Amino acid sequence: MGFLIRVPEPKGVPLQQSIRNLFFHVPMWFSMMILFGTSLVYAIKYLQNPLAQYDFYSLEFGRTGVVYGLLGLITGAIWAKSQWGAYWSGDAKQNGAAIAILIYLAYFVLRGSLQDEEKKARISAVYNVFAFFMLFPTIWILPRLVESLHPGGQGSEGNPGLNPKDSSPIMKAVFWPAVIGWTLLGVWITTLRIRIQLEKEKRFANA
Helix, strand or coil: CCCCCCCCCCCCCCCHHHHHHHHCHHHHHHHHHHHHHHHHHHHHHHHHCCCHHHHHHHHHHHHHHHHHHHHHHHHHHHHHHHHHCCCCCCCHHHHHHHHHHHHHHHHHHHHHHCCCHHHHHHHHHHHHHHHHHHHHHHHHHHHHHCECCCCCCECCCCCCCCCHHHCCHHHHHHHHHHHHHHHHHHHHHHHHHHHHHHHHHHHHHHC
């Protein structure tokens, strides 16, 4: 539906067909936040009750969240090329998103540097809490306080990006199911990875 519906053509804003990226780029960020939030919940559960399964669930939801974050950066760069003339312009929103993803990538580096499983799980859980709350200043707060080409930042009014007022009812009817669909896809992928790993452990235990 994202490729088939009729999209508006705002006057003076050369969005053209690139506006269809709304159904991919933005829902991926919504889904990323939900996946990271789920990872956070399991990290907190582990700190309250150190069960190995909580640590594993937290890891896998965080892993899928990073994939969505990288896809969000890629789709955003494609949109930026169309609207701003370059894949990466050093915009505050772009930089903040990149920093947020790097913080989460450091989470996996941290896990890989620790050998003791209990220590790895505990320190990773604490770092997960830190990483999640760093999403808010890097993605949502600081980019809105400085000049930005991205919609939602200072000086962004009238920039060649998507203004929410330009969304038609049919676009909104596709956008919100897209958010749900991308999120459910991420959850499904994560649960598949969890089930595969649990099956491997079960076979190893029975060997």
